[in-house]
Amino acid sequence: MKKRLFLIGGRCLAAGIFLLGQDGAAVPSKCEECHVAISPMQVKDFNRGVMSETMTCIDCHGESHTSAEDVANTRLPTIATCQECHEQQAAQYLSGKHALGLAAMNAMPYTHMQPRSFVEGQKGCGGCHTLGLMNQEARKSDGRRYYRYGMDCQNCHTRHAFSKAEASEPEACQTCHMGFDHAQWEMWSSSKHGVTYLMNRAIDPENKDRAPVCQTCHMPGGDHRVFTAWGFLAVRLPEPDKEWVRYRTTILKGLGVLDPDGNPTARLDVVKAAKVARLDEESFWAERQRMVEVCTQCHTPFFVSENMKNADLMIKESDVLFAEAIEIVAGLYRDGLIKKREDYHAYPDLLTFYEVDTKIEEVLYEMFMDHRMKTFQGAFHMNYDYSTWYGYAKMKKDLVEIRELAEKMRAEKR
Numbered sequence: 462m463k464k465r466l467f468l469i470g471g472r473c474l475a476a477g478i479f480l481l482g483q484d485g486a487a488v489p490s491k492c493e494e495c496h497v498a499i500s501p502m503q504v505k506d507f508n509r510g511v512m513s514e515t516m517t518c519i520d521c522h523g524e525s526h527t528s529a530e531d532v533a534n535t536r537l538p539t540i541a542t543c544q545e546c547h548e549q550q551a552a553q554y555l556s557g558k559h560a561l562g563l564a565a566m567n568a569m570p571y572t573h574m575q576p577r578s579f580v581e582g583q584k585g586c587g588g589c590h591t592l593g594l595m596n597q598e599a600r601k602s603d604g605r606r607y608y609r610y611g612m613d614c615q616n617c618h619t620r621h622a623f624s625k626a627e628a629s630e631p632e633a634c635q636t637c638h639m640g641f642d643h644a645q646w647e648m649w650s651s652s653k654h655g656v657t658y659l660m661n662r663a664i665d666p667e668n669k670d671r672a673p674v675c676q677t678c679h680m681p682g683g684d685h686r687v688f689t690a691w692g693f694l695a696v697r698l699p700e701p702d703k704e705w706v707r708y709r710t711t712i713l714k715g716l717g718v719l720d721p722d723g724n725p726t727a728r729l730d731v732v733k734a735a736k737v738a739r740l741d742e743e744s745f746w747a748e749r750q751r752m753v754e755v756c757t758q759c760h761t762p763f764f765v766s767e768n769m770k771n772a773d774l775m776i777k778e779s780d781v782l783f784a785e786a787i788e789i790v791a792g793l794y795r796d797g798l799i800k801k802r803e804d805y806h807a808y809p810d811l812l813t814f815y816e817v818d819t820k821i822e823e824v825l826y827e828m829f830m831d832h833r834m835k836t837f838q839g840a841f842h843m844n845y846d847y848s849t850w851y852g853y854a855k856m857k858k859d860l861v862e863i864r865e866l867a868e869k870m871r872a873e874k875r
């Protein structure tokens with residue numbers, strides 16, 4: 462392959478080296494000559510990475526832009542660009558949950574009502590969720606491309622270093638997997654696993670891998686397909702536990718996947734397409750088994766199965782409280798104490814997230830997105846504090862508040 466950089470003592474001399482075409486116009490290596498002045502760190506980063514040994518800027522950006530006047534002609538790479546040379550990683554990635562990130566976001570009923578800047582830019586929902594677009598050529602009115610559209614690979618392999626080592630550190634996941642409704646970073650980094658890893662990375666780097674990072678469990682063997690058994694919403698069908706089925710049914714009504722009589726709605730298809738809920742037993746247990754095989758590299762089978770079972774049961778305990786709360790709010794709809802929106806169907810719509818009209822629904826939203834999430838996500842990430850105090854204890858408080866608010870609304874009506 463073409464290689465136009467000279468390596469001297471392991472360092473690249475990118476700047477001074479360029480070729481001129483027959484007519485003196487810029488040819489590819491001029492990219493660096495000009496960009497070393499405009500964006501020097503990009504040139505430096507790229508030349509530090511292994512790809513600079515055989516590639517240049519044009520391999521990803523094409524060669525149709527050669528001056529400040531024709532910037533809109535440059536190609537911004539997409540997953541398809543990387544796929545040309547990294548077929549395996551791209552195929553794995555595209556078959557996983559990340560690649561459904563935009564579909565799942567757009568499946569939410571109120572996403573289209575969010576301010577555009579929250580959805581389309583590199584910030585807000587879009588900052589984390591513009592995932593899975595292939596060959597995205599959407600352009601703004603000035604002809605320039607949107608950044609990061611269809612360029613998911615850089616989410617862990619930041620440009621232009623594109624490093625494997627960097628993507629293997631847990632911090633690569635932190636920007637998105639943190640905070641309010643998915644605090645996996647906080648949970649892991651203060652769990653025994655995280656603390657053991659971080660301590661050893663500092664004092665005994667060679668043995669840091671004795672404790673697992675996100676990638677150990679979610680990308681075993683470098684598999685780019687991320688997928689978990691329960692997923693974000695932690696609802697699955699069918700459910701063998703008869704008692705749990707009752708709570709689950711209420712939750713599915715709240716999610717709008719079942720109508721008030723318990724029949725599937727059109728939303729079920731959307732949920733299916735974006736794989737938001739787990740809808741058959743087989744795939745649930747296949748994902749679970751994949752995870753258990755990771756744990757048993759370091760722990761014994763019984764230790765692991767007990768841990769998993771107990772975490773599953775914590776979801777059930779949360780669902781007892783959550784279902785009661787949903788039914789209380791549904792009762793207010795039924796009795797006309799909360800005015801239905803046009804598209805509501807007798808149950809509070811949990812998937813509207815924070816787009817709600819009343820205080821009691823706001824509490825229900827927090828119970829769902831903040832406290833129920835923390836209860837079970839904390840359980841799976843060995844974070845006892847998140848499960849207990851930021852999770853279950855807060856759910857209890859939410860339920861008390863919901864009961865009280867409902868009582869007040871009813872009293873006011875009387």
Ligand code: HEC
Nearest residue numbers: 487489491492495518519522523524526527528529532535
């Ligand atoms: C004569 C100087 C010059 C040359 C040569 C040049 N560029 Fe650029 N490039 C620019 C300028 C100026 C910008 C725009 C900076 C801005 O808008 O802030 C730019 C922007 C870009 C962008 C960003 C595009 C975007 O939509 O934001 C890419 C990618 C790029 N150049 C790649 C290349 C590649 C690849 C080559 C070689 C084929 C090249 N450049 C050659 C000056 C140059």
Ligand code: HEC
Nearest residue numbers: 496503504507517518520521537538608609610612615620
């Ligand atoms: C392996 C593929 C690859 C190569 C090779 C590559 N880039 Fe990029 N470049 C990217 C990706 C990915 C993006 C981000 C695109 C996006 O956000 O949609 C990007 C974005 C850019 C941008 C615009 C964004 C910004 O941060 O300013 C510029 C400018 C740019 N590259 C310049 C260069 C230059 C100069 C070279 C050669 C030294 C180069 N690139 C080589 C993949 C590459």
Ligand code: HEC
Nearest residue numbers: 511512515520538542543545546614615618623624625626
């Ligand atoms: C023209 C072929 C080609 C394209 C296009 C390409 N790569 Fe590479 N890439 C390579 C080669 C060759 C290597 C070095 C050998 C290897 O590790 O496979 C490499 C290595 C890598 C590595 C390993 C780096 C390390 O630290 O070991 C990563 C990560 C990577 N590429 C990401 C990307 C991403 C992301 C894109 C798209 C933005 C991309 N590549 C586009 C050819 C390509």
Ligand code: HEC
Nearest residue numbers: 540543547550551554613614616617625628629676682683
């Ligand atoms: C969620 C984070 C993440 C994303 C997104 C991601 N990668 Fe990776 N990638 C990793 C990790 C972690 C490794 C190291 C795997 C290992 O230990 O073998 C890796 C390794 C690689 C390697 C080096 C493989 C090897 O064994 O040398 C290539 C090439 C690569 N990724 C390409 C891609 C491409 C192409 C995309 C986009 C389709 C992509 N990656 C998206 C995390 C990610």
Ligand code: HEC
Nearest residue numbers: 558561562565589616633634637675679687688689692693
């Ligand atoms: C750019 C933001 C971003 C980064 C960085 C990122 N993720 Fe994700 N991740 C997401 C989004 C968004 C989803 C939800 C996707 C969907 O809705 O389909 C997700 C989903 C997941 C899931 C699937 C959960 C389920 O439903 O089964 C796992 C596991 C996961 N990520 C692990 C990781 C790991 C491990 C890393 C780091 C190596 C990482 N992610 C880096 C944004 C990110």
Ligand code: HEC
Nearest residue numbers: 634638645646649673674675678689690691692693838841
């Ligand atoms: C010791 C292994 C392990 C480590 C380390 C780990 N996870 Fe997980 N993760 C799990 C298990 C187990 C589940 C639940 C799997 C199931 O549903 O059966 C899970 C679930 C998830 C989910 C789905 C929602 C949830 O929380 O239940 C995401 C997203 C996720 N992990 C991301 C991460 C990120 C990001 C990191 C690093 C900050 C990380 N995980 C570290 C084992 C791990």
Ligand code: HEC
Nearest residue numbers: 565566569572585586589636637638643692693694736737
């Ligand atoms: C900080 C990054 C970030 C922001 C901002 C963000 N999300 Fe997410 N979102 C994620 C991650 C990471 C997941 C996966 C979490 C998990 O599985 O535990 C996720 C999961 C989801 C899911 C569930 C997907 C599934 O299939 O399980 C939906 C729906 C969703 N987000 C919608 C939104 C909407 C709508 C917004 C804006 C109001 C938004 N998100 C803002 C990172 C983000």
Ligand code: HEC
Nearest residue numbers: 653654657670671672673677755756758759760765768843
């Ligand atoms: C790379 C090895 C490794 C993997 C993989 C791993 N662990 Fe661990 N685990 C450790 C180490 C090391 C510790 C900290 C030392 C200890 O407490 O025994 C630990 C601690 C724990 C603890 C805390 C024990 C305590 O006494 O507080 C639990 C629970 C646990 N692991 C469960 C799991 C589960 C479940 C999985 C799979 C989802 C898993 N581990 C995957 C290495 C691993």
